[in-house]
Amino acid sequence: MLKFYYNKRSPMARRVWRGLLEKQIEFEPIVVNLNGDQMAPEYLELNPFHHVPVIVDNGFRVIESLAILDYLEAKYPAPALIPKEPQQKATVKMVQLVSSNELLPKAISFIFKEPDSPIYIQAKQHIHTVFQFFTTTLGENLYFGGETLSLADIVAGTDIYLLAKSGFNLSEYPKLNDWYERLMEREAWVHTQLSTEEFEQFKRVFLIIQTRKIRQASRT
The missing domain is CATH 1.20.1050.10 (Glutathione S-transferase Yfyf (Class Pi); Chain A, domain 2)
Incomplete structure (x- = not known):
């Protein structure tokens, strides 16, 4: 079964989540807590850039939301989410x-x-x-x-x-x-919406991550 590594608060992950639901693809959701899980060695093996989302489909790993959506469309063409015209x-x-x-x-x-x-x-x-x-x-x-x-x-x-x-x-x-x-x-969108508290958590986590990036850049 396709494995989907995500965090609900990530807009990039929600793109893929909605794509999976709209295409009715069966998947195993694996939550990545963005307070440190993304830096764990086993996750860095999947994505050395410590971002979500990631999918692993029959051993094939894909990172980056747009690439994942393109892969899902090619691998699971129905229902189609890219027109032919x-x-x-x-x-x-x-x-x-x-x-x-x-x-x-x-x-x-x-x-x-x-x-x-x-x-x-x-x-x-x-x-x-x-x-x-x-x-x-x-x-x-x-x-x-x-x-x-x-x-x-x-x-x-x-x-x-x-x-x-x-x-x-x-x-x-x-x-x-x-x-x-x-x-x-749409059902997939209702299912993946954020509560007000979840959105506030997204903002807090985003600021923490950005602060870390600035500190890391200042050390180099």
Whole structure:
């Protein structure tokens, strides 16, 4: 059986968790506590970069959420989460990359920086640009890949979830807001939502990890 190493509070892990549930893949969940378990020698053998998620499928290990989602789609093709039509397929990959490279870093700044700081203000402006792009890309479709859920929706929806939990007002983007609410009603998404306390724990753990990284960098 496929083994899924994760922590519920990790947005990267929730991407894969939702992918597994949406594709109805049977798996063994293995919780990695991010207060030190990720640094254990046996876990570092799986992921030397001490991140979650990791999957091990019949002895084959995959790290990095986007790579895992691609693997799951190739290995377990039904139900399909990547369209076959070339333009739709490109759109799905494009949205995944924009969400990962443009949205998520700015979402982190929005959550953790002071509202009057230049970094926060710039992040909010950049998020607005991303949301305008997403609105245009979505068009009149139910999902980014057309009328059915795709990997783009899983990745972008999981990243936007962080902003929604932090009080970002999605109602200024009606089409995107409708799409997001549609996602939140799906069984896999209801099952993987964070409570308010779990979200606060995510923020505390994130700050601890970032502090460790800064200290380690200062020693080198």
